[in-house]
Amino acid sequence: MRIHLLIADDDPHIRELLRFIFKKEGYVVFEAEDGGQASRIMENELIHLAVVDVMMPAKDGLELCREIREHYDIPVMMLTAKGEIEDKEKGFHSGTDDYLVKPFEPKELLFRVRALLRRYQMVSSEEIRLNDTLIDRKSYEVKIGGESIVIPLKEFELLAQLAANPGRIFTREQLIRLIWGADYEGGSRTIDVHIKRLRERFADRSDDFVITTIRGLGYKLEVRGS
Structure with a gap:
């Protein structure tokens, strides 16, 4: 099956460049000149x-990204001239x-797109493999070198969510x-506590991944050696 990519950018020259880059790699390309x-x-x-630009008429890239996150299970890349840390923060908060x-290097764009597509394929898998660590979503077990480790449910779900999207x-x-x-009424401090427990639990057991x-x-979770 051929991969379908959507380019959303109000600059026709950028759309033309992206169309050329992606079609050369065999992707099917759809184009939009605004978020609507x-x-x-x-x-x-x-x-x-x-692939979404931030500054677009009708509906900007941040709003479009939030909409995609709400209704679709696909990866999103923001491609924009806005490079300040505050702009990146807004982008990641919207779900990119x-x-x-x-300006970007076409080669870098392509390997980032390939990486996103690989991660997306991992999300739908019942088993997530990080080198010698296997996260089994059916049995709620983590296996390292054949040894089975059972961890509390919320810790498991948190680890699986991060690991499925390295x-x-x-x-x-x-x-x-x-x-x-x-509808959870607890604070975000809950995440910090569970991350701390996961780090402590796997610190002496696995060098396959690190939660940063x-x-x-x-x-984010990073796979070591990848």
Whole structure:
């Protein structure tokens, strides 16, 4: 099956460049000149990944990203001229998986897109493998080198969420909503406590992955040696 990509950018020159880059790699490309048109395409076409500009008329990229997060289970890359840390923070808070600043190297864009597509395929898997560590979503077990480790349910769900999206930054608010639910009344401090427990639990058991704190944003899991 060929991969369908959506480009949402109001600059026709950027759309032309992206169309050339992606079609050369064999991707099917859909184009939108604003966020509203992108939403309509999403409603009518099967899209596997969206490349979204931040500053667009009708509906900006942040709003579009939040909409995609709410209704679709696909990776999103923000491609924008806004490169300040505050802009990146807004992008990740809206739910983007990756953030690339213009001007960009086409080669870097392509390997980031491939990485996002690989992560997305991992999300739908019942088993997540991080080198010698296996996270089994059916049995709620973590296996390291054949040894089975049973951990508390919320810790497991938190680890599985991060591991299914290696490299993706999740804010504390996103993790609360994903693991505990939108109606959870506890604070985001809950995430910090569970992350601390996960780190302590696996510190002497596995070198396959590390959970990294992204200051001012949240957390991400990185696979070592990848």
